[in-house]
Amino acid sequence: MTDKPVRIPGPDHxxxxxxxxxxxxxxxxxxxxxxxxxxxxxxxASYAPVQYIPRQHVDMARxxxxxxxxxxxxxxxxxxxxxxxxxxxxxxxxxxxxxxYAAVAAIGAYLSFYPDRVDSIEIIGP
Numbered sequence: 078m079t080d081k082p083v084r085i086p087g088p089d090h091x092x093x094x095x096x097x098x099x100x101x102x103x104x105x106x107x108x109x110x111x112x113x114x115x116x117x118x119x120x121x122a123s124y125a126p127v128q129y130i131p132r133q134h135v136d137m138a139r140x141x142x143x144x145x146x147x148x149x150x151x152x153x154x155x156x157x158x159x160x161x162x163x164x165x166x167x168x169x170x171x172x173x174x175x176x177x178y179a180a181v182a183a184i185g186a187y188l189s190f191y192p193d194r195v196d197s198i199e200i201i202g203p
Contacts (some may be wrong), residue, residue, distance in 0.1 A: 086151055088178055092121045094129075094183045099202035101128050103135075105170075105195045106162040117183060121151070128198060129187035132173075133199040145169045151175045152184070163194065170194035 086092040097118045112136035113151040119127045140158040147155045152174050162168035173188045174181065192198050 086121075090122050090151060092119065092151060092181060094119050094181065095127060097200060099200045101130055102197075102199045102201060103130070103190050103195055103197075104197050105139075105160050105167060106164075107196075108139065108162055109136070110139055110160060110195070111188070111190070117187060119181070119184060119189075127189050128200070129184045129189045132186055132188060135171075135188050137168050140171055143169050147172075149174075151178070152181050158188070160195070168194075 078125065094117050101111065101115045101116040102104070102109060102113075111130045111134055113130045115131050117129045119129055121127070139162060140160060143157040143159050145157040147157075149155060153176060153182040155174055156174050157169040158171040160170045163170060170191050171188050172191075174184055177185050190198055
């Protein structure tokens with residue numbers, strides 16, 4: 078357990094996690110980094126929705142773990158990965174809550190990508 082305060086999402090900061098309708102494809106430098114039909118959409122308060130992709134649907138060989146780390150009082154400790162193929166823009170382009178708080182446990186084995194640090198995050202279908 079962390080000594081940092083835990084804030085449980087509530088009416089003042091709602092967080093919802095739902096299955097994404099369709100397939101999510103992430104590309105960097107012409108390379109498909111992730112392709113998943115099992116992504117989750119996390120909607121947090123008034124922020125834009127974020128796609129979380131299962132690790133097994135991400136080409137982890139194209140990522141490098143970064144020393145960068147942050148903390149979210151609603152989700153927990155966050156670790157980062159860089160995408161070398163993306164050059165400088167690919168630094169810390171991917172994040173993961175590897176041991177998230179119970180309220181958002183569903184994203185624990187998932188990764189998310191900053192839209193401005195990859196070429197595209199496309200949702201295809203439903």
